[in-house]
Amino acid sequence: MTSSNPDNKNGFVVLNNVSKSYGNFRALDNISFEIKEGEIFGYIGPNGAGKTTTMKILTGLLSDFQGEVRIGNYQVPKQKSEVHKLLGYLPQNVAFQDWRTVNHALKTFGKLSGLSDAEVESRIPEILGLVGLSDVRHKKISQLSGGMIQKVGLAQALLHDPKLLVLDEPLGGLDPLSRNQFKDIVLKLGKKGTTILFSSHILSDVQDVADRIGIINHGQIKQIGTLNELKSRLSGQKVVEVLLAYASDKWQEFKTIKNVQNVEQPSVGRILLNLEDGADADQVVNDIVHSVVKLKVRVRGITLLSPRLDEIYLNYVREGENA
Amino acid sequence: MKLPLLFVDELRGFYKSKVMLFLWIGLPVIAILFRFVQSSTTGQDIPFTVISTLVVSSLAGTLASVMLAVSIINEKNKNVYELFLIRPLKRRDLMLAKFLSVYLCVVVASMISVFVGVTTDYLTTGILSATILDSTVRSLATSLSMLAVACSAGVLIGVASPSVMVGAILVIYGGNQISVIPLVPTLLNLPEATLFTVGLAAAVTAVLVGTAIGLFERKQF
Numbered sequence: 057m058t059s060s061n062p063d064n065k066n067g068f069v070v071l072n073n074v075s076k077s078y079g080n081f082r083a084l085d086n087i088s089f090e091i092k093e094g095e096i097f098g099y100i101g102p103n104g105a106g107k108t109t110t111m112k113i114l115t116g117l118l119s120d121f122q123g124e125v126r127i128g129n130y131q132v133p134k135q136k137s138e139v140h141k142l143l144g145y146l147p148q149n150v151a152f153q154d155w156r157t158v159n160h161a162l163k164t165f166g167k168l169s170g171l172s173d174a175e176v177e178s179r180i181p182e183i184l185g186l187v188g189l190s191d192v193r194h195k196k197i198s199q200l201s202g203g204m205i206q207k208v209g210l211a212q213a214l215l216h217d218p219k220l221l222v223l224d225e226p227l228g229g230l231d232p233l234s235r236n237q238f239k240d241i242v243l244k245l246g247k248k249g250t251t252i253l254f255s256s257h258i259l260s261d262v263q264d265v266a267d268r269i270g271i272i273n274h275g276q277i278k279q280i281g282t283l284n285e286l287k288s289r290l291s292g293q294k295v296v297e298v299l300l301a302y303a304s305d306k307w308q309e310f311k312t313i314k315n316v317q318n319v320e321q322p323s324v325g326r327i328l329l330n331l332e333d334g335a336d337a338d339q340v341v342n343d344i345v346h347s348v349v350k351l352k353v354r355v356r357g358i359t360l361l362s363p364r365l366d367e368i369y370l371n372y373v374r375e376g377e378n379a
Numbered sequence: 380m381k382l383p384l385l386f387v388d389e390l391r392g393f394y395k396s397k398v399m400l401f402l403w404i405g406l407p408v409i410a411i412l413f414r415f416v417q418s419s420t421t422g423q424d425i426p427f428t429v430i431s432t433l434v435v436s437s438l439a440g441t442l443a444s445v446m447l448a449v450s451i452i453n454e455k456n457k458n459v460y461e462l463f464l465i466r467p468l469k470r471r472d473l474m475l476a477k478f479l480s481v482y483l484c485v486v487v488a489s490m491i492s493v494f495v496g497v498t499t500d501y502l503t504t505g506i507l508s509a510t511i512l513d514s515t516v517r518s519l520a521t522s523l524s525m526l527a528v529a530c531s532a533g534v535l536i537g538v539a540s541p542s543v544m545v546g547a548i549l550v551i552y553g554g555n556q557i558s559v560i561p562l563v564p565t566l567l568n569l570p571e572a573t574l575f576t577v578g579l580a581a582a583v584t585a586v587l588v589g590t591a592i593g594l595f596e597r598k599q600f
Contacts, residue, residue: 117464
């Protein structure tokens with residue numbers, strides 16, 4: 057599916073009909089999407105779906121692909137060196153040379169990204185403080201835990217204050233506290249105007265920080281949109297749940313409410329009203345409230361059920377499996 | 380131009396590695412041991428500088444090329460290069476920095492070894508003639524030529540090999556053979572053989588490093 061949102065016409069990151077094959081395996085199949093400047097874009101999909109390949113194409117690490125990729129005003133991979141000035145990247149399995157200390161690695165990468173000696177010296181303590189690694193500044197990276205190495209990876213990506221941050225599974229190996237810390241950093245950068253593309257298997261984390269979400273499977277973009285857009289697209293039939301305070305047969309009366317297709321009671325006191333296609337859910341909920349008052353039924357809650365992100369994700373991923 | 384930065388960076392990584400420590404200290408020690416073994420077994424005095432050159436060329440060449448190849452293969456397989464390649468630098472600078480830093484390290488190790496040789500010869504024989512010094516310079520030039528080819532072969536094999544095992548086998552059985560190419564003018568008894576040796580080594584090194592850079596430029600990460 058291609059994003060057709062007219063707001064995205066001037067995307068900061070643009071992928072247009074991008075395909076990439078490894079031998080006979082088609083890793084990306086004509087994908088097109090855009091990320092607006094300052095947007096936090098969550099990219100989700102199962103293993104082998106094409107997330108990392110997309111990111112490697114964006115970063116210029118893979119250059120033999122078909123299609124058009126643009127970051128800012130620059131074409132990838134043609135104007136790679138210009139693109140690299142805008143880019144911060146945290147790979148999925150970040151690795152450093154064994155002999156490097158945290159300080160030395162950050163110095164090298166800072167200078168390679170174009171920072172002056174003075175800028176590097178002032179940025180390193182700032183960034184290490186941000187990712188919670190101030191104590192290990194002069195330690196060898198090879199002596200750090202996997203989670204800490206991941207944080208050093210994040211630090212090198214943030215060091216030069218990039219305009220576009222590409223984070224491939226950045227939360228892997230992080231403890232819950234570090235995950236929250238990471239999400240705070242991402243949200244802060246997003247507010248500051250940094251464009252962020254990040255992939256994750258941890259759907260709740262994507263849900264917490266992403267402005268928009270892209271779901272990829274088998275090399276194809278299945279859906280793109282805000283969480284609410286994805287929810288509304290998935291829920292072909294809207295369902296309202298009414299929880300009665302006590303068992304009563306009066307729920308049968310809900311069948312007479314306009315735009316309610318059918319009513320069922322899966323368990324005692326829990327009533328589900330399936331709405332007709334195109335029904336205005338808010339109006340129906342309003343009618344249910346009136347009906348409840350009229351029938352003098354005591355209720356504990358009325359909820360318009362909407363799918364969670366993991367349900368949306370599984371729906372599109374399974375759709376791909378069955379295709 | 381990021382080459383100077385990368386070069387100093389790589390130098391910092393290589394000069395204190397275990398392999399380089401062996402080259403700094405172990406080579407002169409082994410050369411001295413050879414000297415005394417040779418003196419006691421044959422009773423003939425071969426100039427110590429010749430032994431030093433022999434040891435440096437064979438051991439240092441093999442070690443430097445294996446170290447380069449293994450380091451490049453490991454870094455490639457561990458995705459270490461990704462963090463470099465997403466920055467505004469030229470890919471060729473990465474490989475050039477590796478080659479130059481290791482080559483500089485082995486050049487210095489060779490100098491130390493040959494200096495130890497000259498000093499030992501002088502201390503044991505009391506002679507330091509112009510002929511010995513001339514032969515020392517020629518030996519050193521030959522040795523450094525062979526080392527340049529060995530290092531460039533290490534870079535090429537490192538870039539091309541998929542695994543450490545394949546790389547190590549290729550370096551030991553292929554790289555070492557290639558590194559004797561500069562000896563051809565000497566074997567053919569050409570006039571000014573040392574000059575030809577240096578020229579031939581420079582050409583072979585340029586071809587090998589150039590091919591390695593070409594492969595690295597095209598590599599998909």
